Amino acid sequence: MKVSTHRQHHVQIVESFDLAEFEPGSTTKLRVSMVGNGIGGLISLPVVILRGVEPGPVMGLTAAIHGNELNGMRVIQKVIAHVKPSRIRGTVICVPVVNVPGYLNNTRHFNDGYDLNRVMPGKRGGTNSQVYAHRFMERIVSHFDYMIDLHTASFGRINTLYVRADMTNPDTAWMALCQQPQIVLHNKGADGTLRGAAMDRGVKSITVEVGNPNAFQSDMVDDGATGVLNVLSRLKMIEDSEHQHPGEPVVCVSSYWMYTEVGGVLEVYPQLAARIRKGEVVACVRDIYGDLIEEYRAPEDGIIIGRSTHPVNQTGSRVIHLGIEGTIDQHNHAYAPDGSTDPDLPNGTD
Numbered sequence: 273m274k275v276s277t278h279r280q281h282h283v284q285i286v287e288s289f290d291l292a293e294f295e296p297g298s299t300t301k302l303r304v305s306m307v308g309n310g311i312g313g314l315i316s317l318p319v320v321i322l323r324g325v326e327p328g329p330v331m332g333l334t335a336a337i338h339g340n341e342l343n344g345m346r347v348i349q350k351v352i353a354h355v356k357p358s359r360i361r362g363t364v365i366c367v368p369v370v371n372v373p374g375y376l377n378n379t380r381h382f383n384d385g386y387d388l389n390r391v392m393p394g395k396r397g398g399t400n401s402q403v404y405a406h407r408f409m410e411r412i413v414s415h416f417d418y419m420i421d422l423h424t425a426s427f428g429r430i431n432t433l434y435v436r437a438d439m440t441n442p443d444t445a446w447m448a449l450c451q452q453p454q455i456v457l458h459n460k461g462a463d464g465t466l467r468g469a470a471m472d473r474g475v476k477s478i479t480v481e482v483g484n485p486n487a488f489q490s491d492m493v494d495d496g497a498t499g500v501l502n503v504l505s506r507l508k509m510i511e512d513s514e515h516q517h518p519g520e521p522v523v524c525v526s527s528y529w530m531y532t533e534v535g536g537v538l539e540v541y542p543q544l545a546a547r548i549r550k551g552e553v554v555a556c557v558r559d560i561y562g563d564l565i566e567e568y569r570a571p572e573d574g575i576i577i578g579r580s581t582h583p584v585n586q587t588g589s590r591v592i593h594l595g596i597e598g599t600i601d602q603h604n605h606a607y608a609p610d611g612s613t614d615p616d617l618p619n620g621t622d
């Protein structure tokens with residue numbers, strides 16, 4: 273019998289853990305078993321626990337809940353490489369890939385076709401994705417005081433480095449600004465999202481959108497990692513001083529996607545983070561022979577948070593994710609440019 277040598281044979285598989293079990297000042301790589309698969313094996317989640325020497329907050333870092341959104345995994349690896357547990361106050365729990373089946377299939381969705389970031393907090397005794405979501409909340413998120421959930425754009429689209437956070441909540445507004453992104457989008461976190469489910473359980477959470485799917489973008493990854501370290505510094509979990517990025521983030525109080533109304537070949541004009549004016553042509557659809565069918569114009573002034581890059585366009589395809597700039601006052605009210613205030617401003621999903 274030939275015994276296979278597996279480089280990760282020393283990684284322990286557990287069903288649950290108690291943070292007090294880990295040595296102060298230690299780094300522990302684990303696999304947390306989630307569900308059984310169709311050959312009777314386990315689908316387990318890679319987790320790294322950086323337990324500091326002094327008591328303090330627990331920060332959860334999560335990536336790839338959409339299985340093809342990969343920059344966040346590299347952000348987390350960089351944070352693990354940088355942070356020394358012997359110098360941490362509190363604990364950092366790192367989950368580089370939340371949606372393991374989706375990651376292995378190169379897909380956004382879980383392997384039952386559902387979006388894990390729309391079924392949170394899941395359900396005990398539920399469907400494939402619901403039970404996975406439920407166990408993720410119970411076995412992982414239940415340990416967190418804070419969470420940074422890392423995403424990217426979806427297939428066929430690209431994103432700026434932007435943060436989605438409830439900017440009217442002082443506990444999350446500072447986390448968003450500390451990340452020093454290009455854009456901060458005020459957004460309370462829709463039902464079914466990991467951020468929304470974590471916030472409901474008292475975990476102070478933001479979502480960071482780090483560029484494009486299916487790739488590692490080294491500059492975006494570096495900026496994402498710097499942002500995470502800034503949050504750890506502000507919480508005094510690490511001693512590093514905060515890194516100051518030149519320029520302030522643009523604060524948007526709402527956002528929405530524009531969709532096409534005709535099918536054909538789509539071309540989108542503005543670059544990411546470009547400011548556009550009401551009436552400006554942002555995209556066109558041509559027929560397959562190249563003749564213009566329709567032009568799309570910006571319905572109001574805004575900034576390009578994300579945009580399509582995929583020319584093959586069926587009616588109803590996304591064009592641009594338009595952010596509407598506004599202000600958050602010292603009483604934590606969000607104001608749109610026309611002076612109207614929230615809470616029911618529209619917001620495009622990631």
Ligand SMILES: [Zn+2]
Nearest residue numbers: 338423424622
């Ligand atoms: Zn995502």
